[in-house]
Amino acid sequence: MTIGDHLDQLHGLPAHTFPGPDETTDDLPEPDTVAWRITSDVYDADEEWPKAFARFCAAVDTTRVRALIVGAWQEAYDSDPSPVIEALVAARDRFPALRALFLGDMVMEECEISWINQSDVSPLLAGFEALEEFGVRGGSGLEFTALSHNRLRRLVVETGGLPAEVVRGIGASDLPALEHLDLWLGTPDYGGDSEASDLEPILSGARLPRLRHLALRNSEMQDAVAAAVASAPVVERLEVLDLSMGVLTDEGAAALLGGQPLTHLKTLDLHHHYLSAAVEERVRQTMATAGVEVDLDRDDAEEDTEDDGTVWRYVAVGE
Template sequence: MAQLPWMSELAPSNIADWDHPSVLQSTGVVHRVGLGYEDDYDTKTAWIDRFADFLALPKVEKTTGLVIGPWWELDDGNGPVDQVIETLVSAAAQLPNLRALFIGDITSEESEISWIEQDDLSPLLSAFPNLQHFAIRGANGLSLGSCQHAQLKTLVIQSGGLPNRVVQEILQGKLPALEHLELWLGSEWYGGDVTLTDLEPLLNGELFPNLKVLALRDCSFADDLAVAISQSKIINRIEVLDLSLGNLGDDGAKALLACPAIKQLKLLDVHYHYIEHAIAQQFKQLGIEVDISEPQDPHRYDRRYIAVSE
């Protein structure tokens, strides 16, 4: 996928694990504060203690981006995130320039995405009024409360199964500055119960007047979603449509190809898909940037699996 504006602060190439240096790294580096297996065996460090050391560094107030990795001892199973939330909220005055926050940068080696335990993260939105980019991995127990923020431009939720109640919190919330909305819908086997009907308020184009990027990824009903988007009002005013990681097949692809508004996009991302080769080749004729990489064999299994679930 193209490098979109918020990624400049949270792109992997800019993220560095913070491992107790005496000073912060150079400007432009986003620090990842989390526990690793070495903490289990060597130091038995608690996350809140590590973060306290981070806050004690000179010039920590200049921090613009922060990534939170594992907050529990990895050999003891997933731990609750409530202390992380409380600690970050308490530290808000020490981080006045924070613009980008990623809660749950946890690899599959550290925890499966469907095992990550989240909580009500709305206190973070209240504590950091200047936040512009907010990314979350894991949806177990996740809530965004009333989901209100005047400055937030990017909201990303990566999950193996996103509960509809979280989607409704977003759609009923107040995010007037939102430009990039990215939701990994996931599988019903891991808590994903969003339906196409649930997304209708978003697709009718009346929400989020500044929205430029709509990413409804990892969707198990990607064909129906693509058909609905091709007939929606939202397609006429966004610049990027991302339906990647889902089980998109020929029916959804044909609907997108037949939609005139698709040609007005700057980017269409459908990578990881089940589209037959001959139909997939037609996307090259749209005259826009299209990512149609990672084709899957639609005949290999008895069903088309999404990319991320457990």
């Protein structure tokens, strides 16, 4: 599976793409009623992203803008978004109402997720201290320096391979208001070199006192993640635990069921898994007895078996 659709909303607001350089801006929505998507083109761009952003700032009352979606920038497969980040940070005083920002909303026709070049995104969080939601897509070159942010409630990092240094940077950050954390850990083939031990600061919950929704998904090491989660202190305060989209097998499910109780959860999401029918039913019955909503949809999780008996299993989103 790849990313086939752009974001349709952010911060509860419908996404709206700001017109291109040859389109009219005469009939724009009210600034605070939509999540504005500002985009260039990856290939043969007529206008680079900073110029599109400058047009946006001239046409829209930015003091009322609540959500921004950064789409494609020129040659995203070869160029990082440093000019994009610089333009946003330079304009931060013009966006006092901004509460949500997403960087890299590109679909596969523009740039596959693991081809998107990223950069250090920490300046965006440091520059926009009132942000409540932040998301980024693409792990190549991605950096996340440990920081403190008192307002951030939702953090989403979508990758086909999440660098270990990013996992550690997030784990070392003080995020006292964070309620929702979603990390796509990915595979080593696309730079996902973290280990389950790198998740320990997150799983301890020490810097995340308000965390209620934890997603550690799209991982090739999903069994090891499940085993770490099974005894993690943060779990007791969660409402939603999401270990979906990865290579979860009976071993990981057994570790979950043999660990601390999960019956306090509202939702357990394990979709796209590699469980046997017997273990799948055991999970379903255990959760159903406690009234926990569980997603065990297999989606397109399929195994390939070589002639020598080697079995290959795949995360939901890789390349």
